[in-house]
Amino acid sequence: LKLAIVGFGYIGRSYVRALNRKLDLLRSIDDGFKVVGVADIEGYLYNADGLDLGRLSVITKITEYRGEKLYGGSAIELLEKGEIDLLVEATPTNVKDGEPGLTHIVKALTRGIHVVTSNKGPLVVAFRRLMELAKAKGVKLKYEATVAGAIPIFSLVEKCLRGDKIKRIYGILNGTTNYILTRMHFEGVSFQQALKEAQERGIAERDPTLDVEGVDAACKVVILANSLMGKDLKLNDVNVTGITKITPEAITLAKRAGYAIKLIASIDDRRTVAPKLVPLNHPLCVHGTLNAVRFEMDLAGELTLIGRGAGEETVSAMLNDTIDVLT
Numbered sequence: 001l002k003l004a005i006v007g008f009g010y011i012g013r014s015y016v017r018a019l020n021r022k023l024d025l026l027r028s029i030d031d032g033f034k035v036v037g038v039a040d041i042e043g044y045l046y047n048a049d050g051l052d053l054g055r056l057s058v059i060t061k062i063t064e065y066r067g068e069k070l071y072g073g074s075a076i077e078l079l080e081k082g083e084i085d086l087l088v089e090a091t092p093t094n095v096k097d098g099e100p101g102l103t104h105i106v107k108a109l110t111r112g113i114h115v116v117t118s119n120k121g122p123l124v125v126a127f128r129r130l131m132e133l134a135k136a137k138g139v140k141l142k143y144e145a146t147v148a149g150a151i152p153i154f155s156l157v158e159k160c161l162r163g164d165k166i167k168r169i170y171g172i173l174n175g176t177t178n179y180i181l182t183r184m185h186f187e188g189v190s191f192q193q194a195l196k197e198a199q200e201r202g203i204a205e206r207d208p209t210l211d212v213e214g215v216d217a218a219c220k221v222v223i224l225a226n227s228l229m230g231k232d233l234k235l236n237d238v239n240v241t242g243i244t245k246i247t248p249e250a251i252t253l254a255k256r257a258g259y260a261i262k263l264i265a266s267i268d269d270r271r272t273v274a275p276k277l278v279p280l281n282h283p284l285c286v287h288g289t290l291n292a293v294r295f296e297m298d299l300a301g302e303l304t305l306i307g308r309g310a311g312e313e314t315v316s317a318m319l320n321d322t323i324d325v326l327t
């Protein structure tokens with residue numbers, strides 16, 4: 001299998017390091033496994049015989065990769081000219097029109113190339129269209145990394161719970177807001193102080209609007225509902241309230257009564273993202289940047305998964321999606 005990566009930022013680079021670490025495993029599944037292309041905004045590297053993963057693992061920009069021509073064209077050119085079986089898409093999320101990832105994914109699927117993506121944008125704006133295109137072309141579109149990072153939600157439901165019906169999915173799907181609420185809960189600081197601290201520690205983006213207004217969690221609601229509950233939702237089908245108006249007083253009152261305030265995303269007959277009171281001893285009451293997802297199934301009853309919703313651990317989901325394509 002010949003793989004190309006588009007987007008060589010935090011996730012793209014972390015994924016390359018994971019491939020390098022797991023190369024023996026990957027080659028034991030497919031002895032022809034190689035990375036033939038890597039693209040970012042500067043252009044792309046392409047070598048049909050494979051790029052050196054060891055060298056790719058230690059650079060921060062593709063312009064630093066020595067001994068290979070850097071083509072000035074876009075990722076689209078790479079997808080059109082290269083001999084590629086799998087695209088790994090890791091460009092920035094854009095929830096308005098899904099670009100540039102949407103065009104990359106459509107181009108790949110149209111050409112019969114499998115796709116693994118960590119980018120939510122294209123799925124939020126065009127979930128059904130992309131899944132139908134993948135099906136028509138007989139290729140896989142895998143997106144485990146887009147919801148709750150390293151927690152294997154989609155593969156668990158699709159492989160282990162096929163006989164169950166999901167009655168409800170709810171949980172904490174945004175690590176930044178959970179970190180802020182945790183600091184407010186344990187340290188008694190204001191929302192603004194906790195946000196500033198999260199930004200200083202690199203947990204919150206410089207523009208944290210999508211996280212603190214609940215939009216990032218709403219994107220995950222859209223992907224979960226469309227993927228696992230057969231819906232065809234768009235972002236404006238989710239009722240969203242963020243955490244910006246939560247005061248230290250509200251947190252203290254909740255705490256005295258044995259609760260924490262958490263930003264809970266919920267999908268049943270209604271789709272909501274809103275701050276909710278969660279009992280301190282409830283399985284969903286996880287702290288820091290952790291994510292937690294709870295399913296209510298007709299046979300299995302309640303199941304809760306807890307894990308890293310973002311960060312380097314996310315590449316576990318992408319690597320396992322890659323292995324799914326290989327097998």
Ligand SMILES: NC(=O)c1ccc[n+]([C@@H]2O[C@H](COP(=O)([O-])OP(=O)(O)OC[C@H]3O[C@@H](n4cnc5c(N)ncnc54)[C@H](OP(=O)(O)O)[C@@H]3O)[C@@H](O)[C@H]2O)c1
Binds near residue numbers: 094100119314
């Ligand atoms: N970080 C996480 O923990 C995490 C977890 C789960 C999912 N995700 C998702 O994974 C994706 C990547 O995240 P990240 O943290 O790696 O972001 P990032 O560090 O900003 O990296 C994005 C990369 O995409 C490149 N890029 C931008 N436009 C491009 C284009 N048109 N063609 C080719 N490359 C382009 C950027 O190049 P320049 O830097 O030169 O602009 C950069 O290399 C996002 O969609 C994000 O939402 C991230």
